[in-house]
Amino acid sequence: MGPEHVAYGMRSSYGLPYVTPDLVAAWERGTMAPTSPELTALAGVLWCSAGELIGTPRTLREHRMARGIAAEDVAHTVGIELSVYLRMEETQEWRGTDRQSAALADVLDLSLPDLITVTGREAKLTALLHSAVTTRWQAYVRPAAKLLSLDRRLLDDVLQEMHTDYQGLTTVTLTWANGTAATDSGESGSDYLNRIVDHFWSLIQRTTTY
Numbered sequence: 001m002g003p004e005h006v007a008y009g010m011r012s013s014y015g016l017p018y019v020t021p022d023l024v025a026a027w028e029r030g031t032m033a034p035t036s037p038e039l040t041a042l043a044g045v046l047w048c049s050a051g052e053l054i055g056t057p058r059t060l061r062e063h064r065m066a067r068g069i070a071a072e073d074v075a076h077t078v079g080i081e082l083s084v085y086l087r088m089e090e091t092q093e094w095r096g097t098d099r100q101s102a103a104l105a106d107v108l109d110l111s112l113p114d115l116i117t118v119t120g121r122e123a124k125l126t127a128l129l130h131s132a133v134t135t136r137w138q139a140y141v142r143p144a145a146k147l148l149s150l151d152r153r154l155l156d157d158v159l160q161e162m163h164t165d166y167q168g169l170t171t172v173t174l175t176w177a178n179g180t181a182a183t184d185s186g187e188s189g190s191d192y193l194n195r196i197v198d199h200f201w202s203l204i205q206r207t208t209t210y
Contacts, residue, residue: 003028006045014041039065060118061089063108077107094119098149112148113201121147122197129196132159133166150204158203165199166192 003021010019016038026032027042034042043050051057051066064074075085078100088094096104096119105115116122125147132140137159144159145152170189192199 001046006042009045010038010041014044016041036061036065036071057114058117059089059092060094063110063114063118064089067108069107074104074107078103092120112150112204113197116148125200126197129159129162129200130193133163133193133196137163154204154207158200158207161203162196162199 003024006024007019007021010016010024014037019038019041023032024042027034039050039053043053046053050068054062054066057063057066064071071086071089072082075082078085078096080088080096080100084095088096094101094104101115101119104110104119105112110118116125125144128140128143128147132144141152141155141159144150144155148155166189169192
């Protein structure tokens with residue numbers, strides 16, 4: 001099917017008269033994203049589920065659509081007015097309480113990493129982990145426990161290991177000529193920091209289930 005066939009199907013079968021081949025092509029290129037009604041119609045035209053089109057969900061709306069749950073059902077289960085919930089999806093700014101966050105994780109079957117991402121706490125976690133591996137990790141156990149609701153003894157072990165790993169990567173030992181060892185150490189340390197959240201969740205998963 002070409003974009004023109006997809007656009008025609010969405011116009012004729014799903015009542016979306018504004019959908020053009022150019023709009024479908026923009027979705028394919030990733031320069032634009034379909035709305036919830038558009039995604040549902042697109043999945044219908046292509047004879048697949050919305051989850052198959054989304055791939056790996058990242059946003060709150062993508063997780064909900066991937067599981068085929070109506071926004072009304074999520075809002076009711078979590079205990080938030082529908083208009084407020086939809087605004088959170090649109091702005092990608094979760095403002096629910098801890099109890100509502102737990103209910104959200106339950107209804108959408110979110111893992112802890114997914115919950116941290118969709119509730120907008122990943123940036124704070126990243127900053128916390130950066131500080132923990134570059135300074136004194138002990139000072140960041142309590143803030144991490146509060147942010148993630150994880151056992152402090154578990155975080156003790158994980159943050160200490162991450163600190164040791166990072167410091168090992170950035171320790172400069174000039175065993176080669178012309179400073180090559182120093183350059184490699186700097187690049188390894190930067191790569192570790194760029195993927196620090198992935199490293200963290202890998203260690204958490206290795207240590208326990210969440």
